[in-house]
Amino acid sequence: MIDGLSFGDSHAGLLSDGVDGTPYAGATLRMDDRSGVEVEISYIPHDRAEQFNHVHEWFTTRTPPLNMVFQTPNGPVTLFGNRWRGHTERSGLGISSGRIRPDETLLGHLQQPLSAPLLVTRAWSVIDGLNQWTRGTSISSESRTNDEGLVQAVDITVETAVIAHWVQDDAMMRLRGDWGVSHTRNAAFRSTQISDQVVVESEFKEPRPFFDHLQEHRKLANLLAFIYDHPTPFRAHKVAGNGIPPAGRLLISSRTIREYGRPVPESNEFNFPLASFGEIGAQGLEGWATKYDAFARFILPTAAAFGRDGLFLEDIILSTSMGIEAAGGLLGYQQGEEATYSRGGKPTTATYAYRCLSFLAIGWGARVYSVTGLARAMANNYNTVKHFDRGDFPDHAETLVISQVNRLVVRLLALRLTGGAEHVVAQFTTPSYRNKALELMELNSLRIVDDAGTWEVDGV
Structure with missing residues (x-):
């Protein structure tokens, strides 16, 4: 039994579509950190013995069998959801080759027809x-x-x-x-x-x-x-049940293959979680799952930002601000938000930021004039980054501060969705509790000095 596949691994074997009378096809299975599991098949497109007619058809129609078994000397690998990945055909009796990629690769074999999906x-x-x-x-x-x-x-x-x-x-x-x-x-x-x-x-x-x-x-x-x-x-998946032993079989999914490669x-x-597992508990995990779909427009763009390395500050601003905008819409009216409305009396981008800030009641200290001012600074930065007609990008130090404000806001909002660790959120309601945004404001001598979100530098 093949007990694992690592990037760079290669196995030679025979490929079967499970149809009686169809010849096995010689193939090579490889694991690549970009495309995941790929199977390369060599064939002769116009073989007189018609040994490769079925393989030729797979690639000329670009529709390989949905599920197949790859037999190796070390055991079988079952390929589910196969897709055409390309082929090269040689004229005459030249050897051609084609590639397929499965959506899911099970290390083992199921005692069921290959026409059945993996469940x-x-x-x-x-x-x-x-x-x-x-x-x-x-x-x-x-x-x-x-x-x-x-x-x-x-x-x-x-x-x-x-x-x-x-x-x-x-x-x-x-x-x-x-x-x-x-x-x-x-x-x-x-x-x-x-x-x-x-x-x-x-x-x-x-x-x-x-x-x-x-x-x-x-x-x-x-x-x-x-x-x-x-x-x-x-980093890894296993599956069990419905014909797979209780101990489970390793499964490689094309949806998560690039995550394996990190x-x-x-x-x-x-070492430093925002809240420990003990503070959230199983009840908090259930609460998070209960609210997940309703708050998906908040969760998905912000979690995706945390899930990528090497982002520019502007990428973080865009992703987290999208999440804050969605969260503000879902949270609804907060006392005093009228100060952020447009001249026509309608909510603005600053309104959605204000709702999140008001809901969390974070303490910002003397360097932030008001929640309204901070909300407008967040909205101004976001809109200037997003819209090409706003001129130059915002000052780098200001963007750095707002990126940290946004990160703290979305993390605390996520924590609130669990319904647990309320005391963790409560710690941030006092200005004496340090956070990176305030530290950066002090380091760069920055202040937000009015409800319009105007920035000033100490002594200037």
């Missing part, structure tokens, strides 16, 4: 930051000592632990331990290694496409992005 009852995913956030583990140990206090033996217990469970739409969700044991040996050394990580698991009563499970897992991954202000990509961060990059 599973359970799926689980590894996500960056989940180990640190939950502080969960499947490993416990106890040392045994002699009368002199010297360790004579260590008893290690590895046991699957369920950390939390909650209902999310039609799925039962769990945070649980997932572990494995591997052994290596040579002429000189032997070692046993235990892998131990926390995964998010979804289970439906009836088998569902993997995409349905992934949507539920993504909700938690997006929350973690807000919690850590850091990308939280998927460099794995050091664990200390996840």
Whole structure:
């Protein structure tokens, strides 16, 4: 059995479409960090023996069989949702080649017709930051000592632990331990290694496409992005049920393949969550999921911004401001927002920012004249970045400050959606509680001096 696929891996094998009488096709399966799993098939388009007629048809019509099995000396790989990726044909008896890419690659074989789609009852995913956030583990140990206090033996217990469970739409969700044991040996050394990580698991009563499970897992991954202000990509998926053993089989999805390719961060990059798992709990995760669809226009653009590395400040302004605009519309009227209306008495971009600021009641201190002024500064920066006819881009230092204001606002809004960790949000209501935006204003000697959102520099 192939127990994993890494970028750069290549396997030779035979490809079958599951139709009786159809010859196997020689092929090579590769794992690439850009396109994911790809299968390359060599064929002769005008072979007199007609051995490759079916392959020739796959590529000339650009419709390969939707599902196929790739047989290797190390075991089968089942390819679901195959798509044409290109082909090159040689004239005469020259060898041609074509490529297909599956939407989902299952390391193993299902005892079902290949015409049937991949449906599973359970799926689980590894996500960056989940180990640190939950502080969960499947490993416990106890040392045994002699009368002199010297360790004579260590008893290690590895046991699957369920950390939390909650209902999310039609799925039962769990945070649980997932572990494995591997052994290596040579002429000189032997070692046993235990892998131990926390995964998010979804289970439906009836088998569902993997995409349905992934949507539920993504909700938690997006929350973690807000919690850590850091990308939280998927690293691995497993599926089980409906003909797949309970221990599960690894599944590679084209939807998350580029996330696998990100460099794995050091664990200390996840040392400072906005709120701990204990402060949010399973009830908070259920609350987040309950509000997720209604607030999707807020969540998706902002979580996407946190999920990308190397963004320009202007990218952050655009993404977070879109989220703030949506959140302000969803939150509705807030006391005093009339000061941000247009001359015609209608809400403006500043109004939506004001609603978020008022809802959170963050304390900004003496460098911010008023919530109205800050809301207008946020709106002015956003509109100047967005509209080409506003002249030059805003001052870099001002944009840097507003980017941090926006990041704090959207992170606290996400936390409020969970219904948990209220005391964390409450900490930010006093100006004495430090945040990066205020620190940047002090560092750059900046102030917002009126309700219009005008910036000034100390001493100027």
